[in-house]
Amino acid sequence: MITHALENAHRRYAEKRPLSRERHARARNFLPSGTTRSVLDFDPFPFTVETAADCHLTDVDGHTYVDYLGDYSVGLAGHSPEAVRQAVTAVLDKGWSLGTVAGEEAEVARMLCERYPSMDLVRFTPSGTEANLVAINLALKFTGRSKILVFDGGYHGGFLSFSRGRPSLNVPFDAVICDYNDLDAVREAFDQWPEQIGCVLVEPMLGSGGRIQAAPDFLQGLRTLCDENGSVLAFDEVQTSRMSYGGGQALLGVRPDLTTLGKYIGGGFGFGAVGGAEPLMLQIARGGEHSYDHSGTFNNNRFSMAASAAMLSTVLTPSCLTELFERGEDLRKRADAVLHEHGFQATGWGSLIGIHPSDTPVVRASDLAGIDRRPVELLFHEMLERGVYIGKSGFVTLSLPQTAETDDHFLTALESSVRVAARAGA
Numbered sequence: 001m002i003t004h005a006l007e008n009a010h011r012r013y014a015e016k017r018p019l020s021r022e023r024h025a026r027a028r029n030f031l032p033s034g035t036t037r038s039v040l041d042f043d044p045f046p047f048t049v050e051t052a053a054d055c056h057l058t059d060v061d062g063h064t065y066v067d068y069l070g071d072y073s074v075g076l077a078g079h080s081p082e083a084v085r086q087a088v089t090a091v092l093d094k095g096w097s098l099g100t101v102a103g104e105e106a107e108v109a110r111m112l113c114e115r116y117p118s119m120d121l122v123r124f125t126p127s128g129t130e131a132n133l134v135a136i137n138l139a140l141k142f143t144g145r146s147k148i149l150v151f152d153g154g155y156h157g158g159f160l161s162f163s164r165g166r167p168s169l170n171v172p173f174d175a176v177i178c179d180y181n182d183l184d185a186v187r188e189a190f191d192q193w194p195e196q197i198g199c200v201l202v203e204p205m206l207g208s209g210g211r212i213q214a215a216p217d218f219l220q221g222l223r224t225l226c227d228e229n230g231s232v233l234a235f236d237e238v239q240t241s242r243m244s245y246g247g248g249q250a251l252l253g254v255r256p257d258l259t260t261l262g263k264y265i266g267g268g269f270g271f272g273a274v275g276g277a278e279p280l281m282l283q284i285a286r287g288g289e290h291s292y293d294h295s296g297t298f299n300n301n302r303f304s305m306a307a308s309a310a311m312l313s314t315v316l317t318p319s320c321l322t323e324l325f326e327r328g329e330d331l332r333k334r335a336d337a338v339l340h341e342h343g344f345q346a347t348g349w350g351s352l353i354g355i356h357p358s359d360t361p362v363v364r365a366s367d368l369a370g371i372d373r374r375p376v377e378l379l380f381h382e383m384l385e386r387g388v389y390i391g392k393s394g395f396v397t398l399s400l401p402q403t404a405e406t407d408d409h410f411l412t413a414l415e416s417s418v419r420v421a422a423r424a425g426a
């Protein structure tokens with residue numbers, strides 16, 4: 001029944017989008033699978049966007065969607081924030097690709113250190129993936145150890161994806177993988193490999209691995225275990241830094257040694273940052289004891305730096321982040337109530353929500369491993385039919401331009417979509 005329902009959904013989708021289908025067929029000649037981010041690839045083909053503004057996308061076939069994917073959390077400020085437009089326009093007037101410093105990077109670093117007291121110094125990268133690569137290397141060099149400890153379902157970038165049993169293009173770090181929210185497993189790993197684990201890298205909420213909240217004592221427990229075992233605690237806050245002015249770490253009251261950032265801070269332009277305690281960060285300062293080089297042509301790309309300066313100075317105020325968090329908590333609870341009636345559930349934290357076709361509690365990625373996710377794929381298509389765009393695997397991300405009206409539209413669409421998905425999946 002679900003196979004048949006999905007086939008019908010794909011057929012209806014394709015019939016309504018002849019121009020997107022044509023664009024995709026052409027793209028397949030030059031791009032593997034016709035896209036350039038695996039996460040954007042879905043059946044029968046992704047729609048091609050013509051224009052985007054605020055929280056709306058319009059495709060080449062003329063369909064408009066209210067955007068509840070938010071570019072997998074990049075689009076916190078929507079598709080056309082005025083402050084970013086002005087900052088980028090100023091760069092167009094002043095010039096870019098300088099081969100030296102422009103000044104914006106120091107200003108962005110200052111604002112980040114102000115927000116995150118755990119950061120004494122900051123280094124920029126073009127992406128969150130690279131920020132995590134730098135963080136891991138800084139931790140391993142600092143401790144003189146070779147192993148990292150990460151969590152099943154942890155996603156730290158295209159080359160740092162730690163899902164047990166799933167093939168990956170990972171950088172070959174010597175990784176010990178534990179279950180999320182399982183402090184006993186982490187304790188056992190430290191016992192099994194004494195003085196070998198140099199870095200514990202963790203998302204304060206398991207993001208791509210299912211939007212699974214950290215249990216109340218989990219991150220503080222990691223802090224204690226890292227302290228006891230001389231390991232560096234690195235928080236990947238690429239997604240969760242949006243939870244408050246001081247990020248997830250401020251809400252949870254846990255201070256990591258290193259923090260990585262990315263996504264929305266660049267206002268839609270490529271952005272990554274790693275910041276942390278001075279002794280760790282000074283390893284990449286010239287003339288220091290070690291003085292490791294860390295270069296990257298686009299580390300201080302002027303568009304990214306100017307856009308992130310605008311985001312930090314004018315868009316990402318404490319009150320707007322708190323309101324976004326609260327609206328997310330509220331929307332998740334309302335969505336969960338709707339979903340629960342049909343055996344689905346909504347997980348997540350603040351403005352990041354995950355929809356799953358199961359109502360048994362989810363505390364680690366393996367709780368989702370055996371579940372048939374096709375009902376979520378059907379729900380995704382049903383939402384599109386109703387003019388709402390979410391992630392193909394059920395990710396929902398709030399953005400600032402959304403309103404009470406768009407939230408109502410989202411919930412109405414969810415209610416009828418989950419009914420169809422649950423009936424087909426039964």
Ligand SMILES: Cc1ncc(COP(=O)(O)O)c(C=O)c1O
Pocket residue numbers: 072126127128129130132155156157158203207208236237238239262263271272
């Ligand atoms: C938690 C987390 N860390 C790191 C990354 C990688 O960031 P980027 O795609 O900018 O390399 C992502 C991207 O989804 C992420 O969600």
